[in-house]
Amino acid sequence: MLNDLPLARKTIYVTGTQKVQTIEELVQANGGKVKSFPLIDVQECIAADDAEKLAHSKSYEWLIFTSQNAVESFVKKLHRAKQNVDTFLCKIAAVGTKTAKALENSGFTVEFMPSIFSADVFVKEFPLVAGKGRCLFLRGNLAKTTIRDALACDEWTVYETVESTKHIQALAESLIQEEEPIVIFASPSAVKVYAQYIVPDFDWSYITIASIGHITTAELKSYGATVDVQPDTYTMKAVVEHLIIGGL
Template sequence: MPKPLAGKTIFLTGTQKIQTIAEQVEEYGGKVLAFPLITIQERISWDDEERICNSAKYDWLIFTSQNAVEHYMNKLRRANLSPSAISCKIAAVGIKTAKALQDEGFDIDFMPTIFSADRFVQEFPGNAVDVHCLFLRGSLAKSTIRDALLCDEWTVYETVETTEHVGALAESLLQEKEPVVIFASPSAVRIYAKYIVPDLHWRYVTVASIGHITTAVLKEYGARVDVQPSVYTMQAVIERLIGGVSS
């Protein structure tokens, strides 16, 4: 019986762990290659311990990525504290973010129906009352949550664009018959558009996007987005590809 991903190569441009994805893609006849165009690093400051202690005083902590969870936990452990010391309510954007928090011992009190900042502020239960929130964010996060909820922010990690894998990515794309490139962030799109697109036009690849913000940036750079699932996860993209989505 033909496998739906036979002959297709899935290119990942972010920092996601790929083992589970690779196994699933291979099961359906394809293969996965990872060429990260961004890297993540913790932002460390002299007042981290003080800020960790102060974070316990908020009504809500808001996490929109696994990276925010990881680096918040790094700071918590360095302060010799555990999640049991944090009595705030917890808001998470995305299944993976929620799972990362639960794995650390947190309960999830709110998660929006669509994993985006726009939907978060519309559905957040505290948006009409006087609550004190802290948004744990990355350096490139938009101000949507801060502006809508008038909350405090703490940048716990940096997203750094990298060109280390650009040459290998371009070479591999040229060697594959049916390349599918998955973008999970606007940052990866910008690097790809700057270094890859001038020599290898968008039309030579199937473009998949995670999230409407990433899709909007892809379109700004002239890409046609072939796959964008309504659920903003890597798993949902793979499921759409397995289902034979091509446009």
């Protein structure tokens, strides 16, 4: 019976820009449903010297990517400049399976991934492989300085994350109708928007809170929220799997 499934009567809210298809089938198969209300928007940073920077990026031994957004923005620049992935002889480092998959789907070969998908672990393990090779970190405007400071690498901001409030009213109206809402936060930026616009009407205790990554968790705690779910693997699928086995 449907009511016996582990996610019966539960609605999982996704607040980031990630596509929900990767978890929707899994949630539905276990009796739940998924709703997406993005609280952030991601935009490629486009500049007049992009082609010049692309050419210069080929001089590095390693290119470092920590998000799908960085991969997508970088590839857009390649296409705009009519350049081919095959012309890049750099080695590629990635943080996260989704990032690695985006790179491989674009034609890159990932040479290194850390054992745990966090910048803190990356900066400890990466030098053991890369040595003193010159590195370029392809980042977003809100990326922490952890990688730059630890590795003394160069950076190129290829995308920016901006707040989005266009779904606030719809999110609030939806939350009030749900019996057991579970909200997944995948970035500090989404946490900030939720805290500013939703929490005044719906206290944190109204929802079950799932967090992807320790940085997002720290942001939630800074607003007084209690994190109910934070899997060791920093992916949306890991959150859902945790919920399915009753990890609340």
